[in-house]
Amino acid sequence: MSLKALFVGCIIWLGLVELSIGGIVRHYKFDVEYMIRKPDCLEHVLMGINGQFPGPTIRAEVGDILDIALTNKLFTEGTVIHWHGIRQVGTPWADGTASISQCAINPGETFHYKFTVDRPGTYFYHGHHGMQRAAGLYGSLIVDLPKGQNEPFHYDGEFNLLFSDLWHTSSHEQEVGLSTKPLKWIGEPQTLLINGRGQFNCSLASKFINTTLPECQFKGGEECAPQILHVEPNKTYRIRIASTTSLAALNLAISNHKLVVVEADGNYVTPFAVDDVDIYSGESYSVLLRTDQDPNKNYWLSIGVRGRKPSTSQGLTILNYKTISASIFPTSPPPITPLWNDFEHSKAFTKKIIAKMGTPQPPKLYDRRVFLLNTQNRVDGFTKWSINNVSLTLPPTPYLGSIKFKINNAFDQTPPPMNFPQDYDIFNPPVNPNATIGNGVYMFNLNEVVDVILQNSNQLSVNGSEIHPWHLHGHDFWVLGYGEGKFKLGDEKKFNVTHAPLRNTAVIFPYGWTALRFKADNPGVWAFHCHIEPHLHMGMGVIFAEGVHKVGKIPREALTCGLTGKKLVENGHY
Ligand SMILES: O=C1O[C@H]([C@@H](O)CO)C(O)=C1O
Incomplete structure (x- = not known):
């Protein structure tokens, strides 16, 4: 066989391998940079991608693998991009969360996000480091059904x-x-x-x-x-x-x-x-x-x-x-x-949002229930948001690496509280407004069914309680129900377990609660947080982890910072 024929044969073979795993690999090159633009007719500095604001729309088909080479062209700050709504099954290191799934990408460096889009739908992507979403780092991500398959509704x-x-x-x-x-x-x-x-x-x-x-x-x-x-x-x-x-x-x-x-x-x-x-x-x-x-x-x-x-x-x-x-x-x-x-x-x-017939239903029972009370607090006089009185501050070493490699001094090993005091008055400002900062992790057993009861309350000033949209990475959850006031025993009777919609974001209404159920079936470390960016910045989030020991090879470039970076150097990987 001639060299050329062998080469062509190899390509066909590779192509077949790629087809056999479902879809094609789509390559993108994303250069993240600051730009001067006039999005509202006035001039501003914005963050964009490849000279575009918003960034380019990614359009793929179910089963495709996206391979996005992200180069940080910012001058002096790190960056990452989160693929919002994509569950990252088997690729938790590609979730694009700085300090959680990876190190922030340094200026001048390139990071490859490679993951499968396994479900049709309307998604988007955005920065997940500091306030880079507010700076304009975002774009659309649309996943189509494979050709020949139709959506369950018609459109022209x-x-x-x-x-x-x-x-x-x-x-x-x-x-x-x-x-x-x-x-x-x-x-x-x-x-x-x-x-x-x-x-x-x-x-x-x-x-x-x-x-x-x-x-x-x-x-x-x-x-x-x-x-x-x-x-x-x-x-x-x-x-x-x-x-x-x-x-x-x-x-x-x-x-x-x-x-x-x-x-x-x-x-x-x-x-x-x-x-x-x-x-x-x-x-x-x-x-x-x-x-x-x-x-x-x-x-x-x-x-x-x-x-x-x-x-x-x-x-x-x-x-x-x-x-x-x-x-x-x-x-x-x-x-x-x-x-x-x-x-x-x-x-x-x-x-009005209920699941379409045929949507997987939630498991009938939960293994573990976590109550998360959202409050506005103070830590050393700084205004923060806290969950069960702990305000999240992210550590310098990504959890995915520190948990997998058991680097126990990378973050607080005491798990954060699973509940809040029964007598907490959600209708008034906190009696004791002082909270603590923390970076502990809620660790779940793989495949555990977890119920989360998100409980809203009054903020620091009287007569104030706001809507917060909570977003879970790495999973969809079933929304079991919404209720007024403080969640109480017996409220689970109001849960909708037959038509519970699957979502990745759900709101808590002022002075109310929202109940969610999900299966901790995706090995990795996942953020669960208020999607209001300044609120996350003020600590309104928690970290969930499950089955991290099952996570396959994490690309080295995801971990070249903090204590995992140090370990790589000590092991001669530099
Ligand atoms: O986090 C917040 O801070 C302000 C206010 O509570 C204090 O100025 C506000 O409206 C928020 O949502």
């Missing part, structure tokens, strides 16, 4: 919308403010962005709303001009939405059109029609839109702030029936976002 076309919020103070200034005594809170965002585009100093809807802002005048090509959704009449469109906001809870509406929710966090749900959709940071949905309205008009698509007293203008774009020009304005004002504190509206929406 699709759009993808990634929502985010923008501050005019830098992420560094925000980060320092949050770590200062007294706390310098970040406040509300200046602008809401849809696919990285928003308008701060002008309004698309100035003719219709009470504003002093002038009408936006776009000549074409502006980075802050909205991406218009061009549609044909009498068709069905799938709109994928995901929220990577740093803080804002959002509400999406499209004038005159109903939205049918069909997917949540990569899981099919029993379809239901609504006028508007609440979407919290860390969540994703697919909604179906039927273009059955007057085709001689255009319509607003709006996102507005909910859950916190807003001071940010709605994010807007236009649904354009191609029958008319996109520059013809809608004839009425944009949809009114439901009142920020109409929590009954939020709860009604959330409770």
Whole structure:
């Protein structure tokens, strides 16, 4: 056989091997860098990828392997990217969480994220180091069904919308403010962005709303001009939405059109029609839109702030029936976002989300139950968020390495508390506001069924309890139920175990509880935290670990820092 034929033979053989494990390897090169951009018509420093903000959309098919070579082109700080909603089965080192699954990638260095996307759905990716998500490090990740397979709903076309919020103070200034005594809170965002585009100093809807802002005048090509959704009449469109906001809870509406929710966090749900959709940071949905309205008009698509007293203008774009020009304005004002504190509206929406028939049901019983009380506290006078009175501070050595290699001095070996005092008054500020910092780990036995009862409470000031969206890495969980007040014995009778939706993010409502169940069946170390980035920065998270002894080879470059880095040097791997 000639050398060439042998070479071609090898390639075909390799190709077959790759096909036999399900999908193809998709290679990406991501250069993470700071850029000067005008996402809301004003100039800002943003973090982007390959010169793009938001970063490039990754589109793959179920079973594909993504191989993303991430080069840190920031000048002086480390970086990582988390693939939000991807469970990383067998590749916990690719979860992209600094200090948890890997070392932050140093400036100038390249790290290979290689993992399988094993489930269709709408996902996204974002920075998971410091406040790099607030700096703009994010993009979309969409996983399609393999060719020839159909979704359980029909659509003629699709759009993808990634929502985010923008501050005019830098992420560094925000980060320092949050770590200062007294706390310098970040406040509300200046602008809401849809696919990285928003308008701060002008309004698309100035003719219709009470504003002093002038009408936006776009000549074409502006980075802050909205991406218009061009549609044909009498068709069905799938709109994928995901929220990577740093803080804002959002509400999406499209004038005159109903939205049918069909997917949540990569899981099919029993379809239901609504006028508007609440979407919290860390969540994703697919909604179906039927273009059955007057085709001689255009319509607003709006996102507005909910859950916190807003001071940010709605994010807007236009649904354009191609029958008319996109520059013809809608004839009425944009949809009114439901009142920020109409929590009954939020709860009604959330409770409509139930699993689609055929979704795996939760195990009937749990092996272990963990109560996690969320409180705002003080540590040495610094304002923090704490879980069972412990505020999370991450260690310099990634847990995945320190647990696997039993480096016991890498973090606090005492497990954090599984509960909180029974007499804790969740309706008032903490009697003793002093908390401690900690970096202990909740260790679960492999395949244990874990129930988590997230308990909300009053923050440091009176009459204040906020919504927090909690996101779990490495798993989906079943949402068993939501309740008011303090969780009490007998409340489990209200659990929905037959139609519990599978999600990776779930909210706790003010002064309420949320019950989740998951199977600790994915060897690795996983963050579980409030997806509000400043809250995580202030300690609002915990670390779960299971079956770490079963984790296969961890790429060396994931562990070249802290005590695992030292061990590698001592063992001659340098
Ligand atoms: O963590 C937070 O701090 C502020 C406030 O509680 C203190 O200024 C706020 O609204 C938060 O969500």
